């Protein structure tokens with residue numbers, strides 16, 4: 012696990028060193044960014060998604076206060092120039108996911124070039140798929156122009172195989188928690204899923220993930236855990252915005268799984284290697300992501316349903332960041348799904364500050380008491 | 385088995401000592417130190433019951449100060465303790481509405497008295513005793529006199545949910561010479577609407593119990609019954625349900 016903890020710092024050093032030798036870095040903000048194209052261009056994709064409270068006051072000088080903290084944090088890092096990864100990135104790839112993000116990107120473009128991909132909001136439509144494939148092709152051209160390279164089909168296929176392998180390796184890490192006892196404590200699960208987004212080398216991620224899985228399986232304790240097994244869903248969480256994950260740990264629960272896009276949401280989705288056209292393979296893959304910005308978004312409920320079963324879940328927490336309308340509204344359907352499975356459900360609305368820790372604590376504790384464990 | 389339940393609220397700390405066939409209870413102001421309040425309760429209860437501290441088998445603490453009681457064997461949330469205490473007194477209840485000084489909550493129970501859902505408001509004064517306290521001040525009255533002074537036949541609706549805005553709304557109405565009794569009825573209605581809204585999210589199933597410090601206010605009770613279109617049950621000494629639940633749950637330790 013230590014190797015995962017160190018991955019972020021190590022990658023930063025490698026990127027800084029690599030930069031001097033001509034290494035190119037491209038920043039991303041969301042799971043919809045087809046990072047295979049960036050890899051195929053010979054560049055390194057890094058996640059710039061803001062998960063910390065610190066830059067929010069600066070962002071609030073330009074953005075409304077009543078906005079999702081993830082958007083404010085991301086923007087705050089950009090304008091205060093306090094994120095080394097942002098500084099390293101020469102191009103930002105963004106998507107029109109939710110309204111707050113897309114309008115924020117218009118402002119961010121004034122600081123650094125932002126390439127915005129027009130993401131359709133429907134999944135099961137030929138027209139949407141065609142449009143999205145067009146957007147992926149447009150990104151390819153933009154990357155070629157920006158980085159002065161040619162992105163060949165062969166290079167994309169190679170990146171597809173690499174990322175598919177990475178997804179499967181990470182899925183195996185998450186799946187360590189399907190059994191009882193779960194093999195990865197919630198905070199470690201979060202750390203592992205978060206730090207890999209900064210990796211300078213995807214092969215390193217695969218190697219670390221395989222190693223972790225092998226180690227944990229070899230040392231798996233016999234004794235079962237009697238703690239309540241909690242699934243976290245909703246908005247993405249990272250280090251800096253992990254208060255709910257931390258509270259679960261402090262209050263004696265096992266957070267066994269995260270359905271959000273920082274966790275399991277994208278892990279099952281791999282690009283088909285059978286396609287003729289790698290762009291179509293990518294378009295199909297990414298349009299399948301069950302995020303609340305899709306309308307409707309039935310696959311999130313299907314995924315949740317199977318996770319409740321696979322991870323032997325005792326209770327569900329749905330975390331919505333303040334002013335995230337799409338996840339906030341979907342909480343209604345999630346609640347019905349969870350209650351239909353006769354499991355306790357808790358919907359939390361919060362932000363990155365610690366001002367509501369006490370009130371979160373009572374709610375989470377009461378939820379855990381409802382599980383009878 | 386002899387057990388003790390402590391409910392350390394933000395204003396008052398309550399304690400219940402349970403022996404197989406006997407019960408003692410006490411309430412003290414929480415003051416600055418939840419820890420001292422807890423110890424004071426333990427001392428007073430053991431004295432009234434002529435027991436030694438060591439004869440108490442288990443102590444459970446609940447309420448906002450529940451983690452600051454070193455004497456407790458376990459802390460359990462007020463949601464679970466309230467439900468336990470209340471169903472021991474009124475087993476048929478399926479929904480509990482509790483309005484306290486700083487927060488309000490709605491707890492939903494199944495047929496066997498288990499908590500199946502809850503909602504809490506502790507971020508904002510609206511819908512809590514605090515709101516009434518502030519408004520009583522604006523009217524120059526004591527909060528305990530509000531219920532007797534209301535005049536529901538002349539109810540003046542208060543539109544602002546926010547305590548600060550409601551305050552200026554009241555001042556404006558007073559300046560226009562509106563009846564004080566009607567305004568008070570409007571305040572009660574405002575709290576009731578807010579809490580009923582929270583209850584609707586959880587889904588109200590009867591019979592419904594009404595507890596917490598504010599349950600003594602008959603004006604709120606009237607308004608809440610109107611909003612929920614259901615009669616509200618309140619056990620005697622409803623102030624102690626949390627502590628009673630804690631003492632009962634301590635029997636399982």
Ligand code: SF4
Nearest residue numbers: 041042108247272302
């Ligand atoms: S929640 Fe959806 S829009 Fe937000 S980062 Fe994740 S995938 Fe992208």
Ligand code: SF4
Nearest residue numbers: 079081109112246335
């Ligand atoms: S959490 Fe919600 S509001 Fe925030 S960026 Fe993601 S989709 Fe948008």
